[in-house]
Amino acid sequence: MSPSPTHKRRTSQETREAVLIAARRLFFTKGFDQTTLMDLGEETGLSARGVILHFETKADIIATLLIRDYTARKAPMVERPQGSTHAQRILDFYFWMAREDAANFIAFPALWSVSARWSPSVEAEMNTALRRMREPVRQELSRGMAAGEFRGVDIQHADEMIWQSYQHGLRAVSVNGGTPAMAVPQVFKTLEALTA
DSSP states (O other), rough: OOOOOOOOOOHHHHHHHHHHHHHHHHHHTTOOTTHHHHHHHHHHOHHHHHHHHHHHHHHHHHHHHHHHHHHOOOOOOOOOOOOHHHHHHHHHHHHHHHHHTTTOOOOGHHHHGGGGGSSSHHHHHHHHHHHHHHHHHHHHHHHHTTTTOOOOHHHHHHHHHHHHHHHHHHHHHHHOOGGGGGGHHHHHHHHHHHHH
């Protein structure tokens, strides 16, 4: 059956957008594990195979949603009182992250369960988004090391340690209950370990 003259076919990008919109709604209402490719297809007028033509896996869909979220985030410029430490500024960044993460927190267990199944291109895109988003932390680490507040360690390694401590805290909170802000004390402990 050919499309009617008044029906405009979607471009590939428009179809990807439709899948992402449907996925965001279904993943948060029905749950990631319970949402099938057929569900996404029904929501967008595609077959399950049609969905796969635009995203390799469901894991890539949820990763793309998270990448968009991370890419859209702009860390606020917080004025700290005179004498505030670089560690306090890093904690401010992670409290901001926790506030931003609250909107997506329900999906985090699904994200962690599928992150090992992301395609290589999606994983590279995720790493780029995370590096860009965490740039303020690396700047504070660099300034803190120059000021003698932190031990002289590799900045990339220190940034990754802090990020992993936050992720560990989020996992614990998602299992035990609570909000993303309850993960920030893990960051504090890591910063204490980095203190000169």
